[in-house]
Amino acid sequence: MKFTFALYIFLLAGIVSVNAQVSSDSLYSEAYRPQYHFSPQKGWIGDPSGFIYYQGKYHMYWWGKVESTDLVHYNEITPFAMTGANSNIAYFTGSVLIDKDNSAGFGKDAYIAAYTAFEKDSKKQAQGISFSHDGKAFHYYEGNPVLDIWSTEFRDPTVFWHEPTQKWVMVVAKALEKKIKFYTSTDLKNWTWTSDFGPAGDHEKSWECPDLFQLPVDGDFNNKKWVMVVSINWAQEQYFIGDFDGTSFTLMDNHPDTPLYLDKGLDFYASRTFRDYDNTLKNTVSMGWVATWDYAQLVPSGYGKGFWSIPRNLNLKTYKEGIRLIQNPIEQLQTLRYKPFSIKRSLQVGIQNIPGFVPEENVYELDATFSTDTSNTFGFNLCTGDGRKVVISYDTDSHNLVIDRTHSADVAIPKFSRMTHALVEPIDNKIRFHIFVDKSSIELFTNDGKDVFTLLTYPNASQTGIELFAQKKGTNMELNAWMLKSIWK
Template identity: 70%
Template sequence: MIKKILCIVGCLLGATLQIAAQTIDSLYKEKYRPLYHFSPKEGWIGDPCGFIHYQNKYQMFWWGKVESQDLVHYQEITPFVMTGENIDMSYFTGSVAIDKHNTAGFGKDVYVAAYTIFEKETKKQMQGISFSHDGKTFQYYENNPVLDIGSTEFRDPTIFYYKPTKRWIMVVAKALEKKVKIYSSPDLKHWEWESDFGPYGDQEKSWECPDLFQLSVDGDWNDKKWVMVVSVNWAKEQYFIGDFDGKEFRLIDNHPQEPLYVDKGMDYYASRTFRDYDFTLTTTTTMGWVATWDYAQLVPSTYGKGFWSIPRNLQLKSYPEGLRLIQIPVPQLEMLRYNEVTCNRELAVGVNKVDFFTPSENSYELDLDFDVEKSNVFGVNLCVGNGRKVTISYDTDSYNLVIDRTNCTDARIPKFSRVEHAKVVPINGKLRLHLYVDKSSVELFANDGKDVFTFLTYPGVSQTGIELFALKPGTNFSFKGWMLKSVWF
């Protein structure tokens, strides 16, 4: 009898595990689900809202929470961390800090989230805080808001501790004025205005989601500058390089008047850097939202909407035209590689199928080097199949790199058919294109991360072909390709 009961229990358990395994298997094999970018199990994911490195883990919030040990594999903790709020409000974008010395009175080493409170009736945007002892459930602070200037366009705070003045800093956007307001506080509850930065650079529509952090110059930590990143026009990010003294952010001498864009593609927004509360990291790493508001809620994914970029390490590097931000994919991603293919030859005139690297699905990495000393127009077609493709082309005379996805997706997405271009100057007679292709996106790092292009694709499942093309003979290239394993199974 006992053996029979154990057998029944075992069968039931086995069936349950099998159903669970099938559910997970089908969930992470949905048509457009990224295989190595983070996306939630279901539902909406938007702006990164608090990226910290603490207790030897990368902890990431979108007011849901996910953790990672290596920035490659992810463990989703909960779809929503907030509790205790007023029903007449919503949580907008924000950030998270660790209060190491109990300045706020919630306890030592407590998590404190700062965010924008959106008041549904008045449409006001105010800054509030919540606190957590476990990093999984955040209690709404009863005396919120902690900062209210009576505005309907005042949002997206980033907070961090500034050691020289022993005060907390908040940078928060005054969106339609194209300003970043800078505040300081001794306790995260009482905030004093210090200064405004802006308008500057791209001033077309709005500023959102500011971040402010320090980077070394040319790898020398004795020479550091501050970088302010601001999301603009609900579509892109621009950055500024300067100095910060706890009160004001001032641009470096000879800072260009024209915008410096973080990403020159179509779909990169609201990035956040990881704040290191273990004080063990040697890199500054960021991730952004791969979307644009024109169609973010209309894309055809079935699990929900939205995902984040691959993580990127940031640097400042000197060029003849001045300091520029460099973005390098984190090296941990190399653990996903398999089936390496290499090739060196001259580009054939015309459009030619790449028959030496033939992925069965869009989950791969390419590292391409082109000699550009001879005049030519050349490039690569990705996601080729069923009469569709996305084209990346380069003109060696004008240095113009063009991305054309006007005929890429098999879905109907309003305002998705677009072309983007930017000037990309070759380095030492070569153009390097380092590409990460996932099920519904491409991230292109040109010239070792000086020029970056992120864009969505949403191709059909059979659109896995790759082509190389050239208008004229004489361009040599080298090709490295790797298939990339899924991080989900």
């Protein structure tokens, strides 16, 4: 995670503690505060740094800690889970595991955090571990670092147990070399290098925050592939599909040379999957950081900086061009729905409001399906008001989807005004937009989740309008919409 130390200092200097005297009427009602995404009470949140499911709870760390039983409602435990390092060490991004058999000697079922230990004076990045018996307060291992190659660009370990080889595996980035390095261990303290992967795909600037996990192909649990996700260029994520034997990762046959991007929006980074230590979860779920390093420290939110995406179920699906990753919002989010609205209509030429669905705030869900068998360009204007809007536009001829937030924010944010686009193929002459709007962000899942777009928006409180537009006649639409309850009220 780039610049983590500077942000850690920001957290220490600017955070209001969990026990601070904050009015219940104002907490979680601040301008731009998301209402169904997780953000800490106060202060900075960056990369997800340890996602596990254990003893019936989801445990999530950013070196603060939050717990959840449903990934909809959250209980913030502490903003400071790490203790014991000397003042020259800062904790960078990493992961958490449960040492069920006491392989590290800290006790049976100990929580172990593996992370990058950053030396402030030398700028060196090495890998360290801390242990906990309650998952809330982690104690620094005095034998740290456990892995040190004397590099300033060696970071963000994901550690997990590989059952076939009966070893712990560490997946860690050599950032500016655009490589992922693999190490194995039996005790989490002594690590042996086994292989490197990369550069591959998009290797323009930097690689970091790797994750590696298995998914079934087309729902067949007897046919699984390994997926490696890598955060790139401090702005985006790409993924690779292949096989992992406990020591090295190899790409599947016919893997494209061109990058496979996890999210084609403007603000999604450093995602992590939950490791299931209860062996009871049916789905593999991930969450990412909704931010980009160009302006992460400059956004106008008053409660602090940063929040995490809605949780997403991950799967692999076979298409004509090959196997691809698909993402869809978890079904539990449907419990937040109220004021349901449905409409079927043929789009009119020009711009129209949606009669019957007029949100008072940008906290809602849209699920719209459009016909594409007639030549047209159509879409939504979201967060409209005061001359500002976010445009989601689709061209049926080119299959080009464009998202333009150039004039969306009500404040000036350096490097913020951008647009993005991608080719999105219709399915059976239809295109589906499943959209989640939450105060200062939009997440768009198209069709079955093959193409996903996440972006920050920062409209003011009066920018709550929704408009439909079309250049021509002949496009039919089916729309379902809901307001979404705040998880904090």
